[in-house]
Amino acid sequence: MNCLTTKEIYLYLDDKFPGHRDDVEAHISSCAQCSLAVANRRQVLRASKSLPKETAPAGFARQIINFLFPARARLKDVVLALSAGFLSFVFIIFAYLAFTGKSLAGFFLTLSQTLLEAVQTASLVTVKTFKLFAVGFRVVRQLFTLAFHEISRLASFISTEVQILLVTISILGFLTLFYLLRKFVWAGGKA
């Protein structure tokens, strides 16, 4: 038998050599060159197979599952949380009563009086706020009416062409003002 090629050596080491294995082994044991070549490659393969393997951290699979299926609050949990909240509230009230020595009826009377005062105050604030808005609306309406009358009076003295020119200048002025505001104030530019 001839000496083995490198490909044949790898096939032999993989147990995939097409010929008779006994013949190959007989040749290897009698040929120093092939024996060295096989030993070297076998050693490299052994070292490769013993390369360290990685281990995933504990709970890794659970972490992926939690990512794929985000937890949703169940009705049972919501009811439990609300019950716990209510019971805590009751406990705090009783603790307060025990600490201050007040009766339950007295506590509810004080509570209802406080609530009544709060509602009265809130109503008063609401009414005053509405009155303020009504006054503001009337003032703005009068201002607009006055401006409209004055512009109408002015328009009767000025020709149509000049009116168009004035409107155009106003629009351009407004746009320029808007642009400058955007550039130097909102966009944080330097004036």
Added chain:
Amino acid sequence: MNDEKELIRRTLQGEKEAFEMLITKYQNSLLTYISRMTSSREMALDFTQDVFIKTYTNLHTYRPQFKFSTWLFKIASNTMIDYWRKKKLDTFSIDQRHKDDDRPQFQLPDDKISIENKYELFQIRERIEDLLDILPPSHRELFVLRHVNEFSYDEIAEIKNIPVGTVKNRVFQIKELIRKKLEKKL
């Protein structure tokens, strides 16, 4: 194998515990493969998670006539190719035949020293680890699939979607390359 198919069937029916069992079964082998392809453990863990998520979202496309492990590693391999492309690393297809493809493996061996007598197994292993880091990713991948994850040539061919003969030749070449580099370095 049948257990695995049962787990897949249960996962498709929405049973998350079944998919958790699949993850537990493959997490270490997949993490080992990805760790060899990336530079840090943290990155490998992120990619491993990513591969399992892709596997879950595409599980309805899995065909039971193929092995689940090869299908899973095919997803992992494609994920790695995308990563190398982004990093602009060597991603040439291994079925591209190089003009020297058939040369080294058909020649007679040219061993000059006995690695076995001269060096301990752990020394060779350390050297191989160093060499793996400098191999092009496409070479490293084949070597890891064959010798670390211990896939058969047929399975690697299925994962990489290339002929078995090409896989064998290329793996022989890579092993020979590593052996020659070892001989020089040791």
